[in-house]
Amino acid sequence: xxxxxxxxxxxxxxxxxxxxxxxxxxxxxxxxxxxxxxxxxxxxxxxxxxxxxxxxxxxxxxxxxxxxxxxxxxxxxxxxxxxxxxxxxxxxxxxxxxxxxxxxxxxxxxxxxxxxxxxxxxxxxxxxxxxxxxxxxxxxxxxxxxxxxxxxxxxxxxxxxxxxxxxxxxxxxxxxxxxxxxxxxxxxxxxxxxxxxxxxxxxxxxxxxxxxxxxxxxxxxxxxxxxxxxxxxxxxxxxxxxxxxxxxxxxxxxxxxxxxxxxxxxxxxxxxxxxxxxxxxxxxxxxxxxxxxxxxxxxxxxxxxxxxxxxxxxxxxxxxxxxxxxxxxxxxxxxxxxxxxxxxxxxxxxxxxxxxxxxxxxxxxxxxxxxxxxxxxxxxxxxxxxxxxxxxxxxxxxxxxxxxxxxxxxxxxxxxxxxxxxxxxxxxxxxxxxxxxxxxxxxxxxxxxxxxxxxxxxxxxxxxxxxxxxxxxxxxxxxxxxxxxxxxxxxxxxxx
Numbered sequence: 001x002x003x004x005x006x007x008x009x010x011x012x013x014x015x016x017x018x019x020x021x022x023x024x025x026x027x028x029x030x031x032x033x034x035x036x037x038x039x040x041x042x043x044x045x046x047x048x049x050x051x052x053x054x055x056x057x058x059x060x061x062x063x064x065x066x067x068x069x070x071x072x073x074x075x076x077x078x079x080x081x082x083x084x085x086x087x088x089x090x091x092x093x094x095x096x097x098x099x100x101x102x103x104x105x106x107x108x109x110x111x112x113x114x115x116x117x118x119x120x121x122x123x124x125x126x127x128x129x130x131x132x133x134x135x136x137x138x139x140x141x142x143x144x145x146x147x148x149x150x151x152x153x154x155x156x157x158x159x160x161x162x163x164x165x166x167x168x169x170x171x172x173x174x175x176x177x178x179x180x181x182x183x184x185x186x187x188x189x190x191x192x193x194x195x196x197x198x199x200x201x202x203x204x205x206x207x208x209x210x211x212x213x214x215x216x217x218x219x220x221x222x223x224x225x226x227x228x229x230x231x232x233x234x235x236x237x238x239x240x241x242x243x244x245x246x247x248x249x250x251x252x253x254x255x256x257x258x259x260x261x262x263x264x265x266x267x268x269x270x271x272x273x274x275x276x277x278x279x280x281x282x283x284x285x286x287x288x289x290x291x292x293x294x295x296x297x298x299x300x301x302x303x304x305x306x307x308x309x310x311x312x313x314x315x316x317x318x319x320x321x322x323x324x325x326x327x328x329x330x331x332x333x334x335x336x337x338x339x340x341x342x343x344x345x346x347x348x349x350x351x352x353x354x355x356x357x358x359x360x361x362x363x364x365x366x367x368x369x370x371x372x373x374x375x376x377x378x379x380x381x382x383x384x385x386x387x388x389x390x391x392x393x394x395x396x397x398x399x400x401x402x403x404x405x406x407x408x409x410x411x412x413x414x415x416x417x418x419x420x421x422x423x424x425x426x427x428x429x430x431x432x433x434x435x436x437x438x439x440x441x442x443x444x445x446x447x448x449x450x451x452x453x454x455x456x457x458x459x460x461x462x463x464x465x466x467x468x469x470x471x472x473x474x475x476x477x478x479x480x481x482x483x484x485x486x487x488x489x490x491x492x493x494x495x496x
Contacts, residue, residue, distance in 0.1 A: 008038075009045030009053075016056040017047060018098075019066055021237050022227035024053070028240040036245060043246040050334060054246040054258040057238035061266040066098045069150045069165060071228040073103075075221025077167070077175075077204055079213045080189025087111045088138055089208050089215075091146070091169065101150040107169070110138030146170060167204065175206035175213065187214040199226035238268040249305050251328075253336035255312030257305035264309075288315040295321060304328040312340050319345070326350065335362035342369050351381050351404075352389070358400040367400075371407045382408050409458060433462040434484045435469070448482050459484040 008031060015024035031039055046052050051059070077091040088110035096103045148169040167175045179200040180186045186195055186203045195201040202217040202225060216222075238258075242248065248259045248271050256264070262271045263283065272280065275294075282290035288310055295306040307325045311317045317325075322345045329338035330353055338347075338354075339362075347354070347370040354370060357363035371381070380386070387408055393401040432439055446466035447455045459482050461469065473480045 006042050006045050009042035012042060012053050013045050013047055013056070016053045016060075016234075016237060018070070019060055019063060019234075020071060020224075020228060021065065021232040021234060022230045023071065023224055024237045025230070025232045025240055026223075026227040028237065028244055032240070032244055039244040040247075043241055043244055044250070046250070046252070049254065049336075050250075050252040052246065052250045052252075052258070054238055054241045054248060055250065055252055055256075055261060057234040057241065057268055058258045058261045058265060058271075060234040061268055063234075065233070067101055067152065068225065068228040069101055069152055070096050070098055071224040072096065072150065072202075072217065072221050075224075076218045077215060078218070079175075079204055079208065079215025081208050081211045081213045083190045083212065085112065086189045088135065089173075089213060091148075091173070092143070093148075096150065101152075103148050103150060105146050105148060105169075106143035107146050107172070108143055109141045110135060111141075112137060113139045146172070148173075164202070169208075173206070173208040173213070175204040175208070178203050178205070180216075186216055188216070189214060197222060199223050235268040242269055242271075249303055251305050251308055251332065251334060251337065253334055255305075255308040255337055255340065257308075260305050260309040286310075286313065286315060288317070291315060292318060292321075304332075308337060308341075311344060312337075317344065330354075335360065335366050338366050339369060342366070342373070346373060346375075348373070348375065348380050352386070355390075355393075355401060355404055358403070359398075364400055364403070368403060371404065379411075382411055409455075412455065412458075433465050434459065435465040436462060438462050448480070457482050457484070 008027065012024050012027050012031070015021075015027065031042055043053055047056075072093055073096040075093050077093075079089045080086045081089050088108075090108045090110075091105055092108075093103050093105045146169050148167060150165060150167055152165040153163050163176050163178050165177045167173070167177055180195045180203045181200050182195055182198055184195050184201075185192050186201055187205060197219055199222055202222050203214070204216060205214045207213060217225075246258075248262075249257045251257050259271050262268070263275075263280065279290055279294060283294060291306060291310040295303065304325050307317055307321045311322060311325065322341060326338060326341045326345045326347060327350075329335070329341060330350055335357075347366075351367060351370045354363055354367035358367045381404065387405065390401045390404045390408070394405065440460055440462060443463050445460040446463055447460050448457060449455050461483075469483070470480070
């Protein structure tokens, strides 16, 4: 699903993102028993736009809850078919549509054989009676893709007693879903077993391929469905998240934290309880002075979210607070928010940090925006040390540093007084004349240029060697070539 990091945090985040509040609440209840560091690490997980579980709860206020049967996604049905010579039938539900409850899955069939042979067989979630073959005593088919439909039976609808819903697989299976309480008896082919779980077991019964079938869902799917049947919503999950140590000030790429998102929307768990009502009203009226007052108050000092929210809405923000926000974006890996802040703040001093991260497309855009910012005089990145570092990184295979080098060359070529006042040159590429090795600053450096005056490379010669090189090339009738570049250039002239 694109998530990496803390496994528990990822599961909570996935459940909150799907608005499966019962599952999220169940995991959070278990997480509350762990140590503080584990709780904070899990709740620091964020999805692609850097929204945390608490932020998802705030954003989901008022949104409808999806069907409970969505919890059966990734679940597996195991059933026994027939009575005289029973065989196994399994259905794995891979994906469920949240609107229609149609699903995609895969079916496997295990047929008894005379004796066991080697091979890989599925794991055994349940223990059948001795009247049926073990999984290792069956010949198993390859997974066969299938389509099916889930349907939940309404409480007042006609149907078998205790029925929860139905499951159909194209023309192959028609099964009724019902709950077996803990300690209750579940039919399983010609035998039965006692539900060992602490939650209701989701049993299946009906026909598969015109044969009587009975079985149950796997324990994980049963636990997820049991959690989703609990009356729970984003408010309860938000309260559990805060109790477990979720950070209400964690910024996302849109410039909002759970705290500021609650300010603009609904406050699910009292995040704004300490905010003065009059100050809150002024902030909602886009009063930039109110935002600055909140950001400099005792409770808001150092809170980046109270700077990001007004800045992303076009309100004036003090320069020192905007600069601190940009540094926070770099520390917290928020490139999309950094792009917005760079519209207000000079980011020259952070260019190399952005370039080091520019293997990511978002950070590459940040670096490019910094390079495009207007500066008075020569920018700090167009110096000897920076250009040398860029060339070294390119030689090491970090090709995104070409962006920095291209901007340097573009700036050099666009300078009107380039030959009179050349820019600083990297030691390995022109601080000395490559022919006589005299320092270039002692005379007037000369470069290879196109007919229109644009330089063709970053290498320079001293004036004496340039004239000698020009005379030698003319006498031999050879094309003029840079002695460092060694690449042929036609229609070139040496310019001073």
